[in-house]
Amino acid sequence: MSKLEGNVLIAQGGGPTAVINESIVGVALEARKFPQVHRVYGAVHGVAGILNEDFLDLTQETTHNLEEVALTPSSALGSTRMKPTEDDCRKMFGTLQSHNIRYFFYVGGNDSADACRIVNEAAAQANYELRCIHVPKTIDNDLPGNDHTPGFGSAARFVASAFAGANLDNRALHGVYIGVVMGRHAGFLAASSALAKKYPDDGPHLIYLPERTFDIDRFAADVKDVHERFGRCVIAVSEGIHDADGVPIATKLQKHVERDDHGNVQLSGGALGDLLCDTVKEKTGIKRVRADTFGYIQRCFPGCVSDTDQQEAREVGEKAVHYALWHDLDGSVAIKRTGNYSVDYHLQPFENVAAQTRTMEDEFINEAGNHVTDAFIAYARPLIGSGYHTPARIRAPRVERAD
Amino acid sequence: MSKLEGNVLIAQGGGPTAVINESIVGVALEARKFPQVHRVYGAVHGVAGILNEDFLDLTQETTHNLEEVALTPSSALGSTRMKPTEDDCRKMFGTLQSHNIRYFFYVGGNDSADACRIVNEAAAQANYELRCIHVPKTIDNDLPGNDHTPGFGSAARFVASAFAGANLDNRALHGVYIGVVMGRHAGFLAASSALAKKYPDDGPHLIYLPERTFDIDRFAADVKDVHERFGRCVIAVSEGIHDADGVPIATKLQKHVERDDHGNVQLSGGALGDLLCDTVKEKTGIKRVRADTFGYIQRCFPGCVSDTDQQEAREVGEKAVHYALWHDLDGSVAIKRTGNYSVDYHLQPFENVAAQTRTMEDEFINEAGNHVTDAFIAYARPLIGSGYHTPARIRAPRVERAD
Numbered sequence: 167m168s169k170l171e172g173n174v175l176i177a178q179g180g181g182p183t184a185v186i187n188e189s190i191v192g193v194a195l196e197a198r199k200f201p202q203v204h205r206v207y208g209a210v211h212g213v214a215g216i217l218n219e220d221f222l223d224l225t226q227e228t229t230h231n232l233e234e235v236a237l238t239p240s241s242a243l244g245s246t247r248m249k250p251t252e253d254d255c256r257k258m259f260g261t262l263q264s265h266n267i268r269y270f271f272y273v274g275g276n277d278s279a280d281a282c283r284i285v286n287e288a289a290a291q292a293n294y295e296l297r298c299i300h301v302p303k304t305i306d307n308d309l310p311g312n313d314h315t316p317g318f319g320s321a322a323r324f325v326a327s328a329f330a331g332a333n334l335d336n337r338a339l340h341g342v343y344i345g346v347v348m349g350r351h352a353g354f355l356a357a358s359s360a361l362a363k364k365y366p367d368d369g370p371h372l373i374y375l376p377e378r379t380f381d382i383d384r385f386a387a388d389v390k391d392v393h394e395r396f397g398r399c400v401i402a403v404s405e406g407i408h409d410a411d412g413v414p415i416a417t418k419l420q421k422h423v424e425r426d427d428h429g430n431v432q433l434s435g436g437a438l439g440d441l442l443c444d445t446v447k448e449k450t451g452i453k454r455v456r457a458d459t460f461g462y463i464q465r466c467f468p469g470c471v472s473d474t475d476q477q478e479a480r481e482v483g484e485k486a487v488h489y490a491l492w493h494d495l496d497g498s499v500a501i502k503r504t505g506n507y508s509v510d511y512h513l514q515p516f517e518n519v520a521a522q523t524r525t526m527e528d529e530f531i532n533e534a535g536n537h538v539t540d541a542f543i544a545y546a547r548p549l550i551g552s553g554y555h556t557p558a559r560i561r562a563p564r565v566e567r568a569d
Numbered sequence: 570m571s572k573l574e575g576n577v578l579i580a581q582g583g584g585p586t587a588v589i590n591e592s593i594v595g596v597a598l599e600a601r602k603f604p605q606v607h608r609v610y611g612a613v614h615g616v617a618g619i620l621n622e623d624f625l626d627l628t629q630e631t632t633h634n635l636e637e638v639a640l641t642p643s644s645a646l647g648s649t650r651m652k653p654t655e656d657d658c659r660k661m662f663g664t665l666q667s668h669n670i671r672y673f674f675y676v677g678g679n680d681s682a683d684a685c686r687i688v689n690e691a692a693a694q695a696n697y698e699l700r701c702i703h704v705p706k707t708i709d710n711d712l713p714g715n716d717h718t719p720g721f722g723s724a725a726r727f728v729a730s731a732f733a734g735a736n737l738d739n740r741a742l743h744g745v746y747i748g749v750v751m752g753r754h755a756g757f758l759a760a761s762s763a764l765a766k767k768y769p770d771d772g773p774h775l776i777y778l779p780e781r782t783f784d785i786d787r788f789a790a791d792v793k794d795v796h797e798r799f800g801r802c803v804i805a806v807s808e809g810i811h812d813a814d815g816v817p818i819a820t821k822l823q824k825h826v827e828r829d830d831h832g833n834v835q836l837s838g839g840a841l842g843d844l845l846c847d848t849v850k851e852k853t854g855i856k857r858v859r860a861d862t863f864g865y866i867q868r869c870f871p872g873c874v875s876d877t878d879q880q881e882a883r884e885v886g887e888k889a890v891h892y893a894l895w896h897d898l899d900g901s902v903a904i905k906r907t908g909n910y911s912v913d914y915h916l917q918p919f920e921n922v923a924a925q926t927r928t929m930e931d932e933f934i935n936e937a938g939n940h941v942t943d944a945f946i947a948y949a950r951p952l953i954g955s956g957y958h959t960p961a962r963i964r965a966p967r968v969e970r971a972d
Contacts, residue, residue, distance in 0.1 A: 182741045184734075207968055211741075221968035234961030240737030242963050247742065264971035331587075331869035334643030338585045338614075339650065343865065435846065436839010436862055443838065458864030459839055462746065466734035468958055470872055555871055558637030560645050565610055565624035568667035 168494040170295055171202045172268035176224070177209035177216060179274035179281060180247065181305065182240035183317025184324075184471045185479035186273060189301050190243065191236040192483020193271045194224045200491045207265065211244035212274075213281055216258045221265070236480065239466040241273075250281055255288040262289075262296065269297045269490050273483075275304035275315075276519055279498050283516035286496055297490040300498035300516060301482050305465045308352035310524045311514045313503040316482055317465070319475030319549035321348070322358035324464045325402075326550055329362035332458070333369040333400050334557055340398045341454030342389060342446055343369070346439045348464055349404040352525045353377050355464075358546055359402035360538045364556045369400025370537075376406035377526045378535035380415055385442075386449035388536055393452055405438060405459075415441070435459070472551030478509060485511040507548035571897040573698060574605045575671035579627070580612035580619060582677035582684060583650065584708065585643035586720025587727075587874045588882035592676045592704050593646065594639040595886020597627045600672070603894045610668065614647035615677075616684060619661045624668070639883065642869040653684055658691040665692075665699065672700045672893050676886075678707035678718075679922055682901050686919035689899055700893040703901035703919060704885050708868045711755035713927045714917045716906040719885055720868070722878030722952035724751070725761035727867045728805075729953055732765035735861070736772040736803050737960055743801045744857030745792060745849055746772070749842045751867055752807040755928045756780050758867070761949055762805035763941045767959050772803025773940075779809035780929045781938035783818055788845075789852035791939055796855055808841060808862075818844070838862070875954030881912060888914040910951035 174197045176190055190208065197203045206224045209215035222243070224232070235242045250258065262270065272282045282300040289296040302309050305321035325347055336343045347356040353375030360373060371392040374380055392399040408414045416438040439457030446455045482499045489495045497513040498520075504510045530542035577600045579593055593611065600606050611625045612618035625646070627635070638645045653661065665673065675685045685703040692699040705712050708724035728750055739746045750759040756778030763776060774795040777783055795802040811817045819841040842860030849858045885902045892898045900916040901923075907913045933945035 178741075182738050205968075208963065208965070219970050222963060222965040223968050224963070224965050227963055227965040231961060231964060235963055237958065238737065238960040238962075239734050241741040242961075245741040261971070265968070327870060327872050328866040330871050331642050331866055334641065334871075335585050335865050335869045338581075338644040338648040345866075435843050435860065437843060440838050440840060456865060457838065458866055459862065460866070461861030462738050462859060463731040463734055463748075463861055463863070466738045467730060468733050468737075468960065469730050470870075555640065557641040557871065558634060558645075559641075560611065560625060560627070560630055560638055561634060562611070562625040562627050562630040565608075565626050565668070567622050568664070 168202065168297065168491050170268040170297065172266040173205045173207060174203050174269040174271065175207045175209055175216070175221070175262065175267045176243070176271045177212045177273070178241040178243050178245050179212040179272060179278035180245060182245055182466055183303050183305050184239040184320035184466055185316055185476050186240065186303050187238055187242045188236045188476050188479035189273045189303060189316060189483035191232045192480040193301070193487055194232060195229065196484040196487040197269070197491070198225070203269070207267070208243045212246035213248050213250045213254070214246045215244070216261055217254055219261050239468050239471070249277065250284060252288070255284050258285060259289060259292050259294055263294055268295065271299050271301055271486050273301040273303055275306070276309055276521055276523060279516055280520035283520045286516065297494065298496045299486040299490050300519065301486045302499060302501070302519070303479070305355060306349055306352050307354035308524045309519050310522045311518045312500045313509065314501060314549055316475060316479035318354060319472035319551060320470065321355055321465050322361065322546060323472045323550035323554065324467050324470045325355055325358045325460065326361035326554070327470055328460060328464070329359040329370055329400065329402060330557060333362055336369060336398050336400050341456065342393060342399045342401070342452055344401045344403055344439055344442050344457040346403050346405055346457065346459040348460065349376060350406040351376055351523045353404045354526060356402045356404035357526060357530065357538045357542055360543060361546060361550060365559065367396055370402040371396065371399050373402045373537045374404060374407050375526060375531060376404050376408060377531060379410050380407035382445055386445060389446050390450040393450065403438070403442060472549060474549060474551040482511065489513050571605065571700065571894050573671040573700065575669040576608045576610060577606050577672040577674065578610045578612055578619070578624070578665065578670045579646070579674045580615045580676070581644040581646050581648045582615040582675060582681035583648060585648055585869055586706050586708050587642040587723035587869055588719055588879050589643065589676060589706050590641055590645045591639045591879050591882035592706060592719060592886035594635045595883040596674045596704070596890055597635060598632065599887040599890040600894070601628070606672070610670070611646045615649035616651050616653045616657070617649045618647070619664055620657055622664050642871050642874070652680065653687060655691070658687050661688060662692060662695050662697055666697055671698065674702050674704055674889050676704040676706050678709070679712055679925055682919055683923035685901070686923045689919065700897070701899045702889040702893050703922065704889045705902060705904070705922070706882070708758060709752055709755050710757035711927045712922050713925045714921045715903045716912065717904060717952055719878060719882035721757060722875035722954060723873065724758055724868050725764065725949060726875045726953035726957065727870050727873045728758055728761045728863065729764035729957070730873055731863060732762040732773055732803065732805060733960060736765055739772060739801050739803050744859065745796060745802045745804070745855055747804045747806055747842055747845050747860040749806050749808055749860065749862040751863065752779060753809040754779055754926050756807045757929060759805045759807035760929060760933065760941045760945055763946060764949060764953060768962060770799055773805040774799065774802050776805045776940045777807060777810050778929060778934060779807050779811060780934060782813050783810035785848055789848060792849050793853040796853065806841070806845060875952060877952060877954040885914065892916050
């Protein structure tokens with residue numbers, strides 16, 4: 167067990183998820199069980215809060231309210247997209263040291279793992295003993311070394327539900343429906359739309375992923391083909407689809423390309439969906455073509471949360487505390503699958519996760535590059551949790567014509 | 570009781586809702602209890618199915634499966650946006666007569682009530698005895714004579730949930746968030762975003778409705794003001810917002826204005842959200858501005874359904890059968906509120922509903938025309954049903970600075 171006596175600091179970084187507060191609360195409640203922990207602090211707006219010395223004393227929050235917060239989507243402490251410089255890191259230790267913080271837990275994606283690594287290295291250089299644990303979360307499911315990441319299952323449940331509804335809508339009124347799903351480099355979330363399929367002719371009939379080059383003529387031909395077969399077509403498109411040169415189709419339309427501190431291009435907005443709509447209309451002659459961009463609501467939608475995801479998000483927080491307090495280790499907590507369906511956790515070096523991106527494995531994408539395989543369905547289905555209601559159809563026979 | 574012996578025909582028209590199948594199943598199961606009803610048919614794709622003599626024999630469907638269908642969003646029989654001409658109507662009676670259909674139930678909005686009226690009149694002219702009942706549904710809540718309409722409560726629950734999530738997201742990462750909500754002439758659905766507010770500084774901070782003229786400079790000034798107060802701003806906008814001349818802001822951006830058979834302009838797509846985003850950036854200098862267009866997923870999202878809405882959608886179907894079979898009447902079923910919260914039903918003439926549009930009453934809109942009143946909250950809250958989970962916040966005290 168760690169002999170380091172002092173305080174705990176928890177922070178969140180990057181885009182929120184529906185279950186990220188489960189991890190925060192998992193850390194906070196588990197850390198309270200260790201006598202060497204005096205106080206549990208939460209940094210307001212992640213790295214920015216550490217730089218500004220803006221902490222909440224979670225030790226003075228009720229367990230009841232923490233449990234209510236755990237069930238609330240998005241980062242309750244506030245988040246940030248800021249990437250700390252070396253200078254920032256030096257300043258951060260001053261703050262950590264002055265508050266006798268000895269255990270730092272940072273919940274986030276690969277950018278946050280990278281920030282965690284920088285803090286950890288700077289602490290070592292300054293001879294300041296500090297346990298650092300990165301706690302994984304991302305709706306994109308793009309962290310290496312993880313079977314999947316907390317936040318993904320709930321977002322996947324939203325996407326599957328949205329496509330189940332869109333498919334029913336499209337079946338009632340026909341035409342072509344395009345849903346644009348989040349996912350910059352990894353197509354896992356767009357791929358999860360496939361979980362909406364129940365009957366053989368259900369949509370999504372086509373799925374386009376950033377793991378494959380997007381060819382607009384090929385796309386239009388695919389849509390025409392499906393529309394001729396079923397009289398309708400439902401399509402899932404990842405916002406990160408790109409041409410052969412790797413240029414995102416979405417940014418081709420933007421007047422001003424907006425980037426965050428990590429150099430990530432801003433892909434949101436309805437332009438990609440509208441472009442694909444116009445393309446289908448022009449190239450196929452189909453008249454009723456509609457596109458929705460799911461946007462921000464897919465990552466924090468209350469009431470569409472995977473219970474499996476919730477439980478795992480809680481456990482990665484608890485395990486993070488175990489690695490630091492029981493085992494005196496630094497690193498990034500990761501989920502591994504141990505059965506169908508069961509998981510366990512391990513700790514991996516920051517370098518495995520930091521600034522790395524996992525993309526969809528080849529076995530998950532069909533040969534034509536316009537849908538997923540059964541292996542993906544088997545992989546993703548347990549992650550969206552229990553109580554997922556599937557649609558039913560009328561099976562009544564047709565009435566004979568009177569004439 | 571009606572002495573008319575023969576068959577029942579059920580059809581659906583217009584955009585689907587999350588609970589429209591409850592009404593279909595309500596009609597089908599209730600009608601089976603009357604000995605003068607031989608068969609219960611469902612028309613495939615509404616009026617189009619009647620013209621093509623495309624019926625399913627719902628009498629040969631299991632009750633179990635009908636109950637599963639009732640829980641499934643969107644029109645299980647298929648829908649249509651087609652408006653029948655006088656010629657169409659004459660052709661329709663031929664079909665109805667040849668199948669000995671004596672009870673016709675049409676589930677839909679005001680356009681469908683109008684179609685119902687035409688069928689009823691043509692039947693009278695042809696001396697063909699036919700009971701016609703319009704069963705209300707519309708997510709827009711725009712049918713006159715109804716306290717509210719089936720389908721609205723579930724869509725409102727989706728919009729409230731989406732804004733609750735968007736508000737939490739915006740609170741974590743700040744900036745300006747705009748959500749564009751369905752609603753051509755009536756702002757009820759955009760107004761329902763207000764149900765997402767729990768804490769006094771929660772969004773949506775601003776709500777723009779088609780009942781008021783949209784002034785882009787006034788809008789930008791409102792946003793700037795809220796952003797200065799809270800460091801962030803969440804905005805709900807109805808897709809139907811228009812300028813002083815009544816021209817929808819959305820159509821000002823379209824190259825080709827698309828209209829359906831009823832002359833309704835197609836308002837979907839992400840252009841309105843993107844325009845408002847650019848406007849805020851340009852006129853306020855705020856950098857992080859994001860817009861989502863909720864689009865089609867808001868009307869058929871499985872797993873985000875109001876139980877109150879489900880029950881009422883079932884009852885309007887059952888009551889429709891009672892009006893026709895017990896009372897030998899034609900007309901449009903309507904919901905009236907009789908308590909807080911309880912409802913009852915009445916029958917009104919088609920003319921009250923057909924081709925009419927209810928818009929939000931003045932008492933529901935604030936004086937500035939950029940939000941709703943408490944009266945609206947009191948009106949709308951019961952409609953989104955039970956089990957609506959509200960967010961919780963951390964209330965822990967700030968940690969004193971160490972220096």
